[in-house]
Amino acid sequence: MEGDIKMKVADNRFEEKYIERIKKFPNQILDEHEYAIQQGFSYFASDKYKDKFIGKPPKGVKKKMIRDAIAGKAPLLGVFSNMLGTIRGMIQNFKDAEEYVVELEKTGRIVDESSICSESVWQELQKYAWDKHNVLIGFTEVPREYIFKRKALLFKYAIVCIQEMKEEAINKAPLIEASYEALRVYNSLGKATNDMTRWLKENHGIKCMACSPMGGLVDTVPLAQKAGLGGVGHNGLLITPQFGPRQRISVIFVNRPIFDFTDSKEHLWINEFCKNCRTCERKCEANAIYTNKIKNDTTGFVTSIDREKCYPYFSKTGGCGVCIKVCPFSKGNSSYEKIKDRYFSKEKKYIN
Ligand code: SF4
Numbered sequence: 001m002e003g004d005i006k007m008k009v010a011d012n013r014f015e016e017k018y019i020e021r022i023k024k025f026p027n028q029i030l031d032e033h034e035y036a037i038q039q040g041f042s043y044f045a046s047d048k049y050k051d052k053f054i055g056k057p058p059k060g061v062k063k064k065m066i067r068d069a070i071a072g073k074a075p076l077l078g079v080f081s082n083m084l085g086t087i088r089g090m091i092q093n094f095k096d097a098e099e100y101v102v103e104l105e106k107t108g109r110i111v112d113e114s115s116i117c118s119e120s121v122w123q124e125l126q127k128y129a130w131d132k133h134n135v136l137i138g139f140t141e142v143p144r145e146y147i148f149k150r151k152a153l154l155f156k157y158a159i160v161c162i163q164e165m166k167e168e169a170i171n172k173a174p175l176i177e178a179s180y181e182a183l184r185v186y187n188s189l190g191k192a193t194n195d196m197t198r199w200l201k202e203n204h205g206i207k208c209m210a211c212s213p214m215g216g217l218v219d220t221v222p223l224a225q226k227a228g229l230g231g232v233g234h235n236g237l238l239i240t241p242q243f244g245p246r247q248r249i250s251v252i253f254v255n256r257p258i259f260d261f262t263d264s265k266e267h268l269w270i271n272e273f274c275k276n277c278r279t280c281e282r283k284c285e286a287n288a289i290y291t292n293k294i295k296n297d298t299t300g301f302v303t304s305i306d307r308e309k310c311y312p313y314f315s316k317t318g319g320c321g322v323c324i325k326v327c328p329f330s331k332g333n334s335s336y337e338k339i340k341d342r343y344f345s346k347e348k349k350y351i352n
């Protein structure tokens with residue numbers, strides 16, 4: 001499988017070049033773990049999947065998109081502009097990081113004299129992220145184990161960012177309309193992440209690098225859980241108090257531990273809750289969600305999702321999303337609190 005991997009849209013040549021260059025400085029970067037596995041979009045960019053890759057929707061889906069556009073049901077131009085915007089944003093990530101790579105190549109290290117930020121800068125950033133972009137953030141250190149195979153990071157701290165996908169659109173899953181929403185948020189969160197990165201650089205001189213929600217350097221789901229933003233559900237998705245499983249995740253990598261970590265285990269009860277729910281498992285048309293988790297790497301992070309079973313259905317429908325739609329945490333933005341209250345009630349029971 002490894003030899004088959006061909007970098008396509010999601011792992012553009014800018015990323016390839018960036019990885020190749022920084023890997024020449026193993027003592028200055030955070031490199032992949034020796035047991036790292038191929039995940040993210042690179043996995044589906046292999047020869048095995050090349051005709052079904054997300055940047056190239058299957059024929060039936062393409063026809064449906066065009067039919068919807070003609071019938072005025074889908075913003076075809078919007079879909080393409082979101083695709084282009086997402087790709088443009090990803091490329092920008094690596095162009096913006098060029099100054100650090102050049103510094104590393106010239107001097108053998110990256111000098112960073114930025115000081116630890118006060119709590120007020122964190123609050124300022126939180127406010128900027130929410131007021132301007134409807135983005136929520138957390139801050140943590142990246143465990144090496146979360147870096148994907150053949151990837152590496154220049155900076156080992158992470159501002160993890162989440163942005164909501166609207167319930168009304170996700171409720172249409174597995175129709176393509178739900179995927180239009182995912183695509184909209186990939187673009188919108190990508191732009192927000194690039195803008196917040198610029199804000200940190202320009203206002204506080206912080207050395208940092210944006211990573212698109214479609215970027216494939218690290219596994220953002222357990223990273224967001226570590227940063228205290230939510231818990232990982234049986235559907236393999238981050239579940240947060242604000243949006244349930246309806247969000248995309250991006251990262252801004254930072255050179256120094258400039259903020260207090262927001263790490264928390266307060267959402268880990270979701271894991272126990274899922275044991276008595278399993279709605280996503282029952283509703284998955286592809287039977288891709290197993291009752292028992294599969295441990296296939298060294299991260300200590302296990303999953304119930306069989307990607308080999310998920311992907312054909314995901315591809316056929318142009319993005320599926322049923323396991324997001326049916327999750328009880330997806331029903332309105334106060335569902336997390338309601339479910340939590342019931343779960344921790346005296347009876348410790350939840351009626352779905
Ligand atoms: S995306 Fe669809 S096919 Fe894949 S696990 Fe979720 S419900 Fe199943």
Ligand code: SF4
Pocket residue numbers: 233234235236273274275277278279280281326327328329
């Ligand atoms: S549908 Fe149920 S089991 Fe699946 S992630 Fe949501 S709460 Fe957990």
